[in-house]
Amino acid sequence: MSYDEYDLTAALYDSVGAYREREEDVRYYLAQAAAAGSPVLELGCGTGRVLLPIARAGLAITGLDASSAMLEVCREKLAREPAEVRARVALELADMRDFELGRSFALAMIPFRPFQHLLSVEDQLACLAAVSRHLRPGGSLVLDLFNPSLAMLVDDSKTVEWGDEPEFTTPAGERVTRRFRVARRDLLTQIQDLEIIYHVTAADGATRRLVEAFRMRHLFRYEVEHLLVRAGFEAVEVFCDFRGTPFGAVYPGELVVHARRPL
Numbered sequence: 001m002s003y004d005e006y007d008l009t010a011a012l013y014d015s016v017g018a019y020r021e022r023e024e025d026v027r028y029y030l031a032q033a034a035a036a037g038s039p040v041l042e043l044g045c046g047t048g049r050v051l052l053p054i055a056r057a058g059l060a061i062t063g064l065d066a067s068s069a070m071l072e073v074c075r076e077k078l079a080r081e082p083a084e085v086r087a088r089v090a091l092e093l094a095d096m097r098d099f100e101l102g103r104s105f106a107l108a109m110i111p112f113r114p115f116q117h118l119l120s121v122e123d124q125l126a127c128l129a130a131v132s133r134h135l136r137p138g139g140s141l142v143l144d145l146f147n148p149s150l151a152m153l154v155d156d157s158k159t160v161e162w163g164d165e166p167e168f169t170t171p172a173g174e175r176v177t178r179r180f181r182v183a184r185r186d187l188l189t190q191i192q193d194l195e196i197i198y199h200v201t202a203a204d205g206a207t208r209r210l211v212e213a214f215r216m217r218h219l220f221r222y223e224v225e226h227l228l229v230r231a232g233f234e235a236v237e238v239f240c241d242f243r244g245t246p247f248g249a250v251y252p253g254e255l256v257v258h259a260r261r262p263l
């Protein structure tokens, strides 16, 4: 399978202000990795936003992603790291629903919602089965998801291009503004067809409009808990942020989910 939603925009990913500012999740996953110890598996590692700080902190980590464009950016960044950091990282082009790495891990993590790219329960269970096969007995899985806001889900204004994020600049001097659109939504299947629209102005004034179109399924709190138990995990815990606040303290907050492969 090829996953090419990111082909057009992988090169912009690390410049996006909203992603650069997401430092709290990086610290959180780094702390989880430090507590679990090596080796760590990251599914949907993208450009290495979370993976590289973990490797720099001395942990061995395997990053798996289905987008060759995103992995290419990660490889370029890794090539600029010291040899000892490079030696701790393995990158795999693979689908998180079906992979076989021939190794087992102390911790598996799926940071920043890649799990929501899995659109059916079969796909979700296939991924969780693959994770379980790759975890040591007693090993942990940590992932985060949107906690779906009921108001956002039925907000018709989101079906026309919207957004007011500040402009950001790429290393090549391009000025970029991101906007968003819900192209289609299906409240029954919980799947939205989403667009992130990048308005790019090059240094010479030429403009481009790039559309990253992708589908995402939202999951509710109890659904995630049931899914994980159905997949054989135990000790499922849900938090609403990256500070360990129990789910329910704010609405909508995030869904930050921990589970364990039984011993």
Ligand SMILES: C[S@@+](CC[C@H](N)C(=O)[O-])C[C@H]1O[C@@H](n2cnc3c(N)ncnc32)[C@H](O)[C@@H]1O
Pocket: 003, 006, 043, 044, 045, 046, 047, 048, 049, 050, 064, 065, 066, 067, 070, 094, 095, 096, 097, 110, 111, 112, 113, 114, 117, 118
């Ligand atoms: C929002 S990015 C998150 C990247 C990274 N984890 C981070 O926190 O910056 C989502 C990533 O999930 C990957 N992805 C989506 N579906 C996937 C699948 N079925 N298997 C593997 N990777 C997938 C995409 O290619 C993309 O790199």
